[in-house]
Amino acid sequence: MNNGTIRHMAIFTLKHPAGSAEAEKFLQDGVRILSNIPAVNNFEVLRQISAKCDFEYGFSMEFTDQAAYDAYNNHPDHQAFVSERWDTEVAGFQEIDLMK
Template sequence: MVSGRIRHIAVFTLKYPVDSTEAENFLADGAHILSAIPVVENFEVLRQVSSKTDFDFGFSMEFTNQEAYDTYNLHPNHKAFVEERWKKEVERFQEIDFMKQDF
């Protein structure tokens, strides 16, 4: 089992133009809903600036441990956001979960 702090990043492209009202609403709603889940720390909405990838946005957040991350994934607000918004409005995505590597 994973132990230690986890940084979860979801990079994604929406079905809307980057500068559209719909994209802004999705990002704002995601920030409001997901950052309110008690185990979520350091939530950030990110905009891609590199030409090395074609994803447009990212949500980044941290969890104190695997238990907190599991709690987030099972939280009713997260599940509702995924079903009602993410699956309908995200064109494609990649999720990445990191833990600090100690040497």
């Protein structure tokens, strides 16, 4: 079971108030930057609706295999987004990686 599609999800809360212009810009930039990395498939921005979870947003994407996921993690656009935006604007997060 190690040759299947990988679903990577990052659920997070921003330092910006929910619905603020800054939060919307972060989400829009995430779509623009991360979905354009060649290995990324089915990129989605999600908003939390459960009262059981403290995180407000989610990024979800798929990779055809581990090599594609590794290529994404090592891609300069991903690394720049993490260091320039994620590390400075995200208050808390959890990552989940599942294989189909």
